[in-house]
Amino acid sequence: MNTLDSLLGNLLLISGMWMVGLSAISTKLTLYALQTVAVGVLAILVGIAHHETALIMAGAGVLVLKGIAAPLYLSYLTHVVGCRKDVGSLLASPLLLLVCAAAVGGLYLFHPFRASVPPGALPAIGVILVGMILMVSRRLAISQIIGFLVLENGMFYFTVTIPHSLPLLVELGVLLDIMAGTMIAGVLTFQISDSFEHIDILRLNHPRK
Secondary structure, three states: OHHHHHHHHHHHHHHHHHHHOOOEHHHHHHHHHHHHHHHHHHHHHHHHHOOOHHHHHHHHHHHHHHHHHHHHHHHHHHHHHOOOEOOOEOOOHHHHHHHHHHHHHHHHHHOOOOOOOOHHHHHHHHHHHHHHHHHHHEOEHHHHHHHHHHHHHHHHHHHHHOOOOOOHHHHHHHHHHHHHHHHHHHHHHHHHHHHHOOOEHHHOOOOOO
8 A cells, every 4th residue: 555655646636736826717626626536535445445444424414515515516606606717826927836835845855843743645745735735826716725625635535544543423524524515615706706707806995896
């Protein structure tokens, strides 16, 4: 499983960095769905290998709720709001990718968490960093929701790489919190669109007259 963990972790990291440079919301959602399904499947496989029922249940919950239900809900949201592309970023896409690559490269080269984090968990921390970059670099609310979900993918993947890290109730509680937060964020996005006729967070200080 170590080889599979490493390979999948790097693929998750690459898919996250790919999302940083994308503007098409539908493509972002597809990549996010594939990333989440992969994390859920890995959790199930690790749970089966180590006979951990809690991890199997958590992985199944992530796969169904976050890997299937959340992308479908967000896809419906983007259709209703009429948002297909996120062309507004705080930095140009090439510069944003450079910042993302520098952050991830520095993580691998210097390994600042060497004392407390095993090397196998570095891809998970990289996914967390990518999720944070997605959240703070984009102007549309829907893109920030995706960034938040990618960040949570990194956190869940980190728990999978650390055996016996969290009990079942904590993992499922976090999953339910994430889904509730996604639903609330979707409702708020509807309200922003209705009130301001856009979902650009930088323009919220200039309400419609």
